[in-house]
Amino acid sequence: MTKPAFKRSVDMQIIADWVEPRSRVLDLGCGRGVLLDFLTQSKDAFAVGVDLDFDKIAACVHLGAIAYQGDMLEFMRAFPEKHFDRVICSRTLEELPNPAAVIAEALRVGRALTVGFVNHGFWKNRLTTLLRGRKPRNAVYTTEWFESRPSNPASITDFEHFCAIKRIRITRRVHLSGDWKTSCHFRPNFLAGYALYDLTQ
Amino acid sequence: MSSCFLGVLCVALSSMNEAEIPALTPAAPATPGEVGLVEPHDFACSEPFTFESGQVLPGFTLRYETYGRLNAARDNTILICHALSGDHHCAGIYSPDDRKPGWWNNLIGPGKAVDTNKFFVLCINCLGGCQGSTGPSSIDPRTGRPFGIAFPFVTIRDMVRAQKLLCDHLGLASLYAITGGSMGGMQVLQWPIEFPGFVKKILPMATTARESAQAIAFNEVGRQAIMQDPAWNHGDYPRDGGPRVGLAIARMMAHITYLSDASMDRKFGRRKKETAAAGAYNFDVQFEVESYLRHQGESFINRFDANSYLYITRALDHFDLAAAHGSLEQAFAPIEAETLCVGFTSDWLFPPEQNREVVLALLRAGKRASYAELTTDLGHDSFLLESPQLYDLVRGFLEKKSP
Numbered sequence: 198m199t200k201p202a203f204k205r206s207v208d209m210q211i212i213a214d215w216v217e218p219r220s221r222v223l224d225l226g227c228g229r230g231v232l233l234d235f236l237t238q239s240k241d242a243f244a245v246g247v248d249l250d251f252d253k254i255a256a257c258v259h260l261g262a263i264a265y266q267g268d269m270l271e272f273m274r275a276f277p278e279k280h281f282d283r284v285i286c287s288r289t290l291e292e293l294p295n296p297a298a299v300i301a302e303a304l305r306v307g308r309a310l311t312v313g314f315v316n317h318g319f320w321k322n323r324l325t326t327l328l329r330g331r332k333p334r335n336a337v338y339t340t341e342w343f344e345s346r347p348s349n350p351a352s353i354t355d356f357e358h359f360c361a362i363k364r365i366r367i368t369r370r371v372h373l374s375g376d377w378k379t380s381c382h383f384r385p386n387f388l389a390g391y392a393l394y395d396l397t398q
Numbered sequence: 399m400s401s402c403f404l405g406v407l408c409v410a411l412s413s414m415n416e417a418e419i420p421a422l423t424p425a426a427p428a429t430p431g432e433v434g435l436v437e438p439h440d441f442a443c444s445e446p447f448t449f450e451s452g453q454v455l456p457g458f459t460l461r462y463e464t465y466g467r468l469n470a471a472r473d474n475t476i477l478i479c480h481a482l483s484g485d486h487h488c489a490g491i492y493s494p495d496d497r498k499p500g501w502w503n504n505l506i507g508p509g510k511a512v513d514t515n516k517f518f519v520l521c522i523n524c525l526g527g528c529q530g531s532t533g534p535s536s537i538d539p540r541t542g543r544p545f546g547i548a549f550p551f552v553t554i555r556d557m558v559r560a561q562k563l564l565c566d567h568l569g570l571a572s573l574y575a576i577t578g579g580s581m582g583g584m585q586v587l588q589w590p591i592e593f594p595g596f597v598k599k600i601l602p603m604a605t606t607a608r609e610s611a612q613a614i615a616f617n618e619v620g621r622q623a624i625m626q627d628p629a630w631n632h633g634d635y636p637r638d639g640g641p642r643v644g645l646a647i648a649r650m651m652a653h654i655t656y657l658s659d660a661s662m663d664r665k666f667g668r669r670k671k672e673t674a675a676a677g678a679y680n681f682d683v684q685f686e687v688e689s690y691l692r693h694q695g696e697s698f699i700n701r702f703d704a705n706s707y708l709y710i711t712r713a714l715d716h717f718d719l720a721a722a723h724g725s726l727e728q729a730f731a732p733i734e735a736e737t738l739c740v741g742f743t744s745d746w747l748f749p750p751e752q753n754r755e756v757v758l759a760l761l762r763a764g765k766r767a768s769y770a771e772l773t774t775d776l777g778h779d780s781f782l783l784e785s786p787q788l789y790d791l792v793r794g795f796l797e798k799k800s801p
Contacts (some may be wrong), residue, residue, distance in 0.1 A: 221764075251787065254770045258738060259794035265757060265769045276756040278528060 207377045208287055208313045209235050211393050215311055220282035223247070223307065224300065226267045226289030230257030237262065245281075253379045263382040266286065268282045270295070273302040280306050288337075292346040297363070304365065304398040318352030318386040321375060354379045360396065369395035386394040400678050419498050425577035426748040433465045436490030436500070438530060441564045444503060453550030456539065460564050461530025462486050465506065466514035472571040476512055476796070477561070478502060478521040479578030479585040481515055483649075483702060485529035488521040489514075504784050511789035512796065517579065524585075525560040526552035526709045535637065536703035545705075552709050554717045558588045559656045562596070575796055577601035579781035580709070580748065587756065589737040591719070601795060603740040603781040606752035607726055607759070608720040610629070613747060614784035616655050618709035620648030624704045634735075645704040646695030653694045658744040658777035662687060733760070737767035738795040740788070742780035 209232055216222055219241050221307035225235055227246025230253075236242040246257055246318045247373040257264035265272055273284075285309030290296050291314055304311045315337050316322075332342045333350075342348075351359075353372065360367055374381040381389040433647065444457040450777045461485050468475065478488050480501070490504040491499050506512040506519055523531040526549070534549035541548075573596055576736040583605025590597040606613075624630055627644030635641070656663075666687040673683075678779055683689045722730035742752030750771050760767035770791055781788075 243766075251770060251791075254768065255787070255791045258768055258770070258791060259798060261798040263761075263766050263768050265754075265761070266771045267769065270760075276762060280762070283406060328765060379775060393628075 204295045206231070207373070208391065208393055211371055212285055212287060212311055212313065213237075213239050215309075215395055216242055216283055219243070219278070220243075223273075223281045223284045223303075225284060225286045225305065226292070227253070227262075227264055229253050230262035230264060232285070232287060233257060233262035233264070234260045270299060270302055273299075273306045276306045276370060278305055279308050281308070283307055283309045283311060285311045285313075288315070290314050291349050291351060293349070294347045297348060297359075300363075300365070300396075304396065308397070309368070311393065312356075313391070314351060314398060316353050316372075316386065316389050316392050317350035318354060319375065319390045320387050321390075325393065337386070347355045348351070353389060353392050356392065360394075366397050367394055368397055369393075403524065403597070414442050431507050433490035433500075433507050434653050435494070436463055436465060436487070436492065438486060440530065441567055441627070443560075443563055443567070445563075447560065447563075449550040450553045451551040451602075455532065455550060458525060458532035459536075460522050460525065460560060461532070462479075462520060462564060463490070463500075464490070464521075465489055465519040465547065466517055468518040468568075468570070468766065472569055473574060474517050474644050475565075475570050475573050476517045477565075477573050477576040477589075478506070478512075478519060479522065479561075479576065480521065481578070481580035481582050482652075482714065483488035483698070484582070485527065486523040486531075487518070487529075499533040502782065505789065506781075511574065511792040512577070513793070514663050517796070520565075520568070521540070522561050522564060524557045524581075524710070526557065526706060526713065528703035528706040529701075533703065534633065534709055535703040544637070546635075547708075548703060549705070552713050554584045554713055555592060556590050557713070558592050561585070561589075562593055565596075573597045575599040575601060577792070578605075579603040580605060580778065581714055583748075587719065590733045591723075591729055594732040594734045597735040600735045601633045601738050601740070601792065602753075602756065604742055604745050604748050604753070604778055605739075606717075606748045607729070607756050607758070608721070609714050609717050610750070610752065614715045616652060616747075617715055620652055621708050621711060623647040623651070624708060630704060633708075635704075640765050641704045642699045645699050645702065645707060646692075648704075648707060649698035649702075650695040653691060655747045656777055656779045658775055660744065660775040661777055664775075665720045666690060688718045705789070711795065726755070727763040730760050730763040730765060732762070733765050737765065738791075739767065740781070740791065741769065741771045742769060742776070742778070742783075743773045745780060747778040 213236055214272060216236055222242045222244045224246040227248050233244045233246045236244045242275055247269045254264045254266040273276055284303040290312060293299055295338060325333050371393040372381045372385035373391040375390040377391050416657060428557045438461050441460045447455045447458055487500045488502040489500040508515045523529045525531055526533045528535050530548055536547045538545045576589050576597060578586050583602035586600050586609060586634035590600055624644035627641030629635060630644060669686040671689055672682050713776040719729040720726045739753050739757045741750035743750060752786035754769055757767045772788055774783055776783055
């Protein structure tokens with residue numbers, strides 16, 4: 198597996214470990230349905246995805262996954278409280294114009310919320326910014342600033358601060374080192390490349 | 399048309415085709431990717447049919463076409479449901495020099511999105527229609543005259559129940575999929591509610607679970623145009639007569655609701671007819687768009703019955719799944735089929751929100767349902783669009799095995 202392909206799939210196993218078998222799952226920003234398909238196959242989950250792009254929804258349909266084309270906030274507003282056992286927001290958060298509203302709504306319609314994101318406090322990200330004086334570009338963030346979606350680069354410390362002020366309970370956290378494989382327990386905001394959180398209201 | 403008359407016509411048609419097709423086939427082989435030569439069939443049901451209204455017909459006829467082959471398990475049928483002014487002729491041609499193929503020919507055929515190499519495609523003229531199925535222009539056996547407005551009121555559910563009788567007559571074990579746009583989409587939604595175990599996949603497009611006030615309003619203007627025409631005569635008119643002016647106006651207006659501001663502006667703009675003198679102060683046809691609408695009206699009166707138009711628009715008006723079942727979630731509760739609903743951004747008759755609401759209610763009811771929205775500027779008729787994106791989506795949904 199190439200490095201970018203590996204980095205795209207690395208968090209799927211951890212996310213799936215947190216999903217109860219046969220539970221009802223919502224994937225925000227489901228893309229081409231790879232995670233939806235994985236959760237359906239490995240956990241027999243009833244997995245629904247939301248994305249904005251027609252071609253991504255078509256790719257989901259080709260996989261046999263359930264997907265809804267539209268705005269994720271509007272989608273969630275159409276559901277009663279705790280309709281989903283779990284909402285997943287994997288590598289989507291930093292592209293949203295209104296992450297706080299999405300997290301609040303996800304915690305309303307879901308009994309739990311899994312969030313996964315690239316730690317922008319990781320030392321390599323700090324170093325490239327410091328030395329090159331430019332927006333970080335790497336295997337995950339491949340685009341120039343002018344062709345990126347809205348970007349709110351957050352660090353682990355930023356995210357935990359957000360949870361604290363919003364009184365969101367962190368039930369599980371996994372920090373992965375720069376190799377995105379081994380777990381990182383020491384100074385994660387500086388040494389972890391990727392972070393996964395399990396949240397409840 | 400009475401079933402007796404239809405029976406004779408059908409025999410005539412089929413015997414004609416039996417005589418002619420063997421001779422024609424070598425000379426005009428079906429173009430690869432095309433359904434090719436097709437012929438309509440008639441199903442005459444002699445059992446009494448009770449409408450939702452409680453009214454009863456002693457029997458009825460449905461005209462239909464099929465393409466492709468029914469498999470041994472008899473479970474590879476895709477049912478196509480037509481819109482208000484559509485019919486059973488959705489693909490193929492009637493003769494080698496027929497230049498106007500069926501209305502969804504771009505979607506249906508060997509190797510196309512609805513692949514007749516894999517599926518047995520069935521399309522039925524709806525009950526209450528006028529293209530060969532029993533409707534208000536058929537002869538009432540009790541009087542020997544057309545039913546007119548003595549015909550029973552028909553609903554979308556009645557249309558679906560009649561279609562099921564034809565499916566049983568054909569010995570179908572189940573329907574693999576049902577698709578259709580607009581009124582066809584309403585039938586697509588009604589089917590798995592009415593016959594949950596019989597349908598595996600549904601693919602409604604440009605439709606709604608509840609006819610809106612705006613759509614009812616347009617239907618009412620069309621009906622008034624017909625009923626205010628003196629030639630309507632309370633629905634009692636000869637086969638070659640009737641409210642031709644009223645029906646043409648109804649069609650002209652309805653046709654506008656199938657298009658969009660952008661598509662009309664692109665197609666016609668403010669272009670004037672060559673015959674129209676510049677700056678002429680009169681009410682003759684001056685703009686291309688006027689001429690186009692008049693042509694739509696004119697050609698419609700030659701193929702459609704005014705009373706059928708009244709009945710079918712009423713069936714649309716009454717369609718409200720939420721009201722019929724208490725809520726949309728309750729309406730969808732029995733559904734076993736998987737859904738893909740497709741909306742079109744420029745459709746203002748059955749706009750994207752109404753298509754989204756179908757899928758959201760299905761998901762709230764715990765059903766497998768997807769929603770895709772195609773960006774087009776062609777209005778409600780977008781579902782008939784030649785779009786590789788749409789073809790790919792439809793193929794993906796139809797050919798993926800259900801879990």
